Amino acid sequence: MSKLHFIAASPQQAEQACAGGVRWVQLRVKNVPPDEWEELARVTQQVCRRYGAKLIINDNPQLAYTIGADGVHLGKQDMPPAEARAILGPGPIIGGTANTFEDVQQLAAAGVDYIGLGPFRFTTTKQNLSPILGMAGYQAILHQMCAAGLTVPVIAIGGILRADLPELLAAGLHGVAVSGAISNAPDPAAEATLFLNQLHPQNTLV
Structure with a gap:
């Protein structure tokens, strides 16, 4: 599983991050009609396929199933992992959001692939x-x-910067999920590469 999860709000953001070496994209869009959401997901999927990146759909197992995405990420208020698994079948990735150890226990018991x-x-x-x-x-x-x-595997998320990486990895986290630190950078592709270089000092991208 990748050590760098990039959270994209658009295909354009996904393209910039993938150009910098990102190979795990979570598409997170809010407050758009279902047909527009599907269109964004399909265009982002084309970007990911071009770069050999995984596409994870946020909050929407049915959409992930419809387009054949690589998986889904479920928030704390979303569908339970077991229901998402029933929709997606055994293959696709299911991740879940946690804030407490109790959340982690519940997700682990539900068989999620990452937290x-x-x-x-x-x-x-x-x-x-x-x-x-x-x-x-x-x-x-x-x-x-x-x-x-x-x-x-546990992925840290929430306002993470490159300067935080050594301490986070030393604590035992598998990796990080990043949005603004890459997408708001002057050169998002270059920033993505810097993140990856720090996460993979031996240049063994996973």
Whole structure:
């Protein structure tokens, strides 16, 4: 599983990130009609296929199934993972959002493929933000996971910058999910490459 998940709001953002080496794109669009959402998803899927990147659809298992996306990411208020699995079948990836160790336990028990744990710090990307975890929050939850024998890959999310990466990786996180730090950069492709170089010091992109 990739160490860098890029959260795109448009095919254009996905294109910029993929040009910089990103190979895992989560399309997150809000408040658009279903047909427009599907069109955005299909265009983003074309971008991802061109670059050999995985496409994960946020919040919408039915759309992921309809277009044959690589998987779905479920928020805390979304459909339970078991229902999403019933729609998608056994192959596609299912990720879930967590803010507490109890969330992590529930998602692990439901058999998700990865967990997006956050937010690390305040972010304007997401409405109805859960309580900020910070480094101490991650360390506490990862320690509890270790004690409970839970091995689901955990991705940090929420206002993450390149400067945060060494500490986050040292805490035991599998990787990070990033949106604004790449899409708002003067050169998003170059910023994506810098993120990847820091996440993969040996240049073994996964």
